Amino acid sequence: MSANWQSLRSRLPGSRWAVISVPYLWLLLFFAIPFLIALKISFAKFEMAMPPYSSLLNWEDGFLVLKLRLENYLYLVNDSLYVNAYLSSLKIAVIATGLCLLIGYPMAYVISRMEPATRNIALMLVVLPSWTSFLIRIYAWIGILKQNGLLNNFLLNIGLIDAPLKILYTPAAVYIGIVYAYLPFMVLPLYSNLVKLDRRLLEAAYDLGARPWRAFLAITLPLSKAGIIAGSMLVLIPVVGEFVIPEMLGGPDTLMIGRVLWQEFFNNRDWPVASAVAIVMLIILIVPILIFHKSQAKELEGRLA
Amino acid sequence: MSSRRSGSTSTWLVLGLGFFFLYAPILSLIIYSFNENRLVTVWSGFSIKWYGELFRDQQMMKAAWISLQLAFYTAWASVVLGTMAAMVMTRFRSFRGKTLFGGLITAPLVMPEVITGLSMLLMFIALRGLLGIELPLGMTTIWIAHVTFCMAFVAVVISSRLSELDKSLEEAAMDLGAGPVKVFFVITLPIITPALLSGWLLAFTLSLDDLVISSFVTGPSSTTLPMKVFSSVRMGVSPKINALATLLIAVVSTVGVIGWYLMARAERKRARDLQLAANQ
Numbered sequence: 001m002s003a004n005w006q007s008l009r010s011r012l013p014g015s016r017w018a019v020i021s022v023p024y025l026w027l028l029l030f031f032a033i034p035f036l037i038a039l040k041i042s043f044a045k046f047e048m049a050m051p052p053y054s055s056l057l058n059w060e061d062g063f064l065v066l067k068l069r070l071e072n073y074l075y076l077v078n079d080s081l082y083v084n085a086y087l088s089s090l091k092i093a094v095i096a097t098g099l100c101l102l103i104g105y106p107m108a109y110v111i112s113r114m115e116p117a118t119r120n121i122a123l124m125l126v127v128l129p130s131w132t133s134f135l136i137r138i139y140a141w142i143g144i145l146k147q148n149g150l151l152n153n154f155l156l157n158i159g160l161i162d163a164p165l166k167i168l169y170t171p172a173a174v175y176i177g178i179v180y181a182y183l184p185f186m187v188l189p190l191y192s193n194l195v196k197l198d199r200r201l202l203e204a205a206y207d208l209g210a211r212p213w214r215a216f217l218a219i220t221l222p223l224s225k226a227g228i229i230a231g232s233m234l235v236l237i238p239v240v241g242e243f244v245i246p247e248m249l250g251g252p253d254t255l256m257i258g259r260v261l262w263q264e265f266f267n268n269r270d271w272p273v274a275s276a277v278a279i280v281m282l283i284i285l286i287v288p289i290l291i292f293h294k295s296q297a298k299e300l301e302g303r304l305a
Numbered sequence: 306m307s308s309r310r311s312g313s314t315s316t317w318l319v320l321g322l323g324f325f326f327l328y329a330p331i332l333s334l335i336i337y338s339f340n341e342n343r344l345v346t347v348w349s350g351f352s353i354k355w356y357g358e359l360f361r362d363q364q365m366m367k368a369a370w371i372s373l374q375l376a377f378y379t380a381w382a383s384v385v386l387g388t389m390a391a392m393v394m395t396r397f398r399s400f401r402g403k404t405l406f407g408g409l410i411t412a413p414l415v416m417p418e419v420i421t422g423l424s425m426l427l428m429f430i431a432l433r434g435l436l437g438i439e440l441p442l443g444m445t446t447i448w449i450a451h452v453t454f455c456m457a458f459v460a461v462v463i464s465s466r467l468s469e470l471d472k473s474l475e476e477a478a479m480d481l482g483a484g485p486v487k488v489f490f491v492i493t494l495p496i497i498t499p500a501l502l503s504g505w506l507l508a509f510t511l512s513l514d515d516l517v518i519s520s521f522v523t524g525p526s527s528t529t530l531p532m533k534v535f536s537s538v539r540m541g542v543s544p545k546i547n548a549l550a551t552l553l554i555a556v557v558s559t560v561g562v563i564g565w566y567l568m569a570r571a572e573r574k575r576a577r578d579l580q581l582a583a584n585q
Contacts, residue, residue, distance in 0.1 A: 015486050020400065023390040023456065027409040030453045034424030037431045051430050107323045110316045122320065124565050129327050131506075132557045133514050135531050136550040139538050140330035143337065146542075148347075150333055183327065234415060241417020243517055248538065258419045265423060265521070275427065278420045289412060296411045296461075300394065300468055 035282065042275035043068040053272050072276035082260065082277065086284065089257040092171070093239040096178040097186075100235050101228065103179065104186035108227075109220075111187075112194035123191060130184040138177050138248050145173050145249070169251035177245040182238075186231040193227025194220070226295055233292035237285055257281055331554060338547035355548040362545065365533055372530035375444065376512040379451040383508035384501055386452065387459025392489070394460065395467040413457035422521030425450045429522060442524030450522045451512040458511060459504035466500035467493075496575070499568040506564055510557065 044053040058065050076082040111122045129137060144150045145168040152164040167173050197220060205215040243258035250256070257277065264274040341352035359365060390410050393403075413421065429446050432438045440446055474496075478488045494501075516531035523529070537543060 016397065019389050020393050020397065020406075023386045023393065023460075024402070024406055024409075026386060026453065026456070027390075027406075030425065030428070030449055031409055031413060031421075034421075034428035037427045038420075038424040041427055051434070103323065103326070106319045110319045113316070120569070124561070125324060126327070128558060128561055129331060131510050131561055132331065132554045133531070133534075133550070135514065135516055135534055135538075136334065136546070136553060137330060139534075139542075139546060139550070140334045142538075142542055144330060144333060180326070180330070237415035238417050241419050243419055244535075258417060261419045261423065271427070274423055278423050281417065282420055285417070289415060292415055293408055293411045297407055300464060 035279075038275045038278055041272055042072055042279045043070070044272045045069055045071070046270045046272050051271065052269055069272075072272050073280070075273065076276055076280060081255075082257075085255045085257045085260045086280070088255045089240050089242075090284070092174065092178070092256065093236050093242075096175055096182070096239055097232050097236045099175065099179045100183055100186040101232060104183055104190055104231065105228075107183075108187045108190035108194055112191055112197070119195075123188075126184050126187050126191075130181075134181060135244060137181060138245055141173065141177055141180065141249060142168060145176070168249065169254075171250065171254055173249040174246050174254055174256075177249045178239055178242065181245065182235045185234040189230035189234065190224065190227040193224050193230075197223055226298065229291065230295045230299070233288055233295065237288050237292065240285060241281055334547050334550045335554065338544065338551040340544060340547075343544065355544040356552075359545050359548045359552075364528075365530075365537075365545075365549070368528050368530045368533035371444070371527060372513055375447055375451065375529065376509045378448055379455055379512035380505045380509040382448075382452045383455035383459045383512075384505050386456040387504055387508075388463055388497075388501065390456060390460040391464035391467055392493075395464045410457050410460050413454040414461065416454075418515075418517035419521075421454065422450070422518040425453070425518065426521045442522060443527040446522040446524070447519050447527060447529065450518050451508075451515060454515075454518065455508035455511050459508050462504045462507060463497060463500050466497050470496060499571045502564060503568065506560065 040056065041053050044056060046052060047054050054067075056066055056068065058067065107126070111119055111126070114122060142149075146152075147164050147166065147168070149168070151167070152161075155161045156164065167176075201219050201223075202215055205219055206212075210218065241258040241261075242256060243262050246254045246256040246259050247262075250259075261274050261277045261281070264270050264277060337348075338355060339351050339353060340348055341354065342349040390406075394407065394410065397403075425446075426442075429440050429442065432440060440449075470493075475488050475492050478492050479485070483491065514531060515529075516535055519529050520532055523532070534546060534549065538546060
């Protein structure tokens, strides 16, 4: 009896499989499969019903007929609104990522060179704002950038400008908001990369007569490539689909695909078109996501080795 | 010597400008929450009346309560699932499907929220049609959606702690005959407690903050705090929102500083203990 029990136990999946399967199944069911369902619905047709889309499989004359409609995708390609929204989202995301890198790199560099105690405080100060509500930090910029806002009042008072600048509801405001909200995501991976940099390499370069700027270009910059990639992807990918920032700080003409998807879903209630918009966005982002995934995996392996 | 001096000047310049950029908007929110004037940016005297208005706003209070509950339950589930995922990524030998698992755990970190939100809603609807599982849209569906993306962030925090951890303690316990489950609860868990705490707090704030995903998967009866804030901001700037922002900032920075202090202390104690053990 006890021998039977033993053999049964050894055949049952152990705690190892329980630990793997619980998060695995959760992510499959609630993260992977939803994309497949969105893919399916992107081939359906809008209908005034609940749920508001046609089914792909139907019985017709005793045959089970699978109808994949490409009309949603054709619609996206033929309407310049969608093409422009994708292009302008990519453009905004690329420029904003570049700006984050320009501001974030010097910050990460300077922090990584500090004494460990001050370094931790500085790092906490970088992260702390991102722990407070994203929505509220974007809202703060409305008060600063608007026509009679803090920035315009300040510039008028010091006499730098004669008439208030129009910044809010322009692309400039969207860039400011994105850089502001996403800067910590750039600084953190850059910092954790730069802090590991072997300083002896730089000292060797100085001993060989390299000027600081040249030593930076030849040693620090190439060695921080992994941090640059990770930080850039952490900014670029979510910004392409950003909704809140263009909605709150951008004008009606600030075209971004996240906003278009939101309007298709919430205003037009056209779920199939919204799904097609999401699927195309996913296809555009698949390469950056893979690059990010690879850099994350490498980071983990590098530490394990 | 002079190059070092100029180095430190540019250091303070970079950090000064950087931190000014990060904190000036937050400071302006706090200052103008005490402004008596309805026009947010015209100062007309000190007042705390907007705080009173905020607490009298029944809808806002109800939304805050819903959000706090959601964040609390999300944080617990995310820490459990995220820790499991982190153990799988850093401690388990390879198995078939590990690559896909790694992808599923990193993708939520960067996936645009509109895509995640829409897909999850479609899945909840499809679940109803296909399997007949009736998940009413509301607290439950928001909770599931929040746990899904928060567990990925928790997994990153914990696996980066696990991977820099010296495995020799765990291996020693295994050598002494402890099973993997016992090793985890007796050895690993106490060491990674600070990481669990920061993971918990991260999940809590992420959930408390989420607007886009919640908007997709919610039902008519569950309005979360970000949804309420978003709809009132759309109507225009209101000092009440400034008051709410100030309260949130006060809570978050207090919790953040305490958490940071506790973690730093735990870290120092651990270093001391290791030192002691090494000396013995």
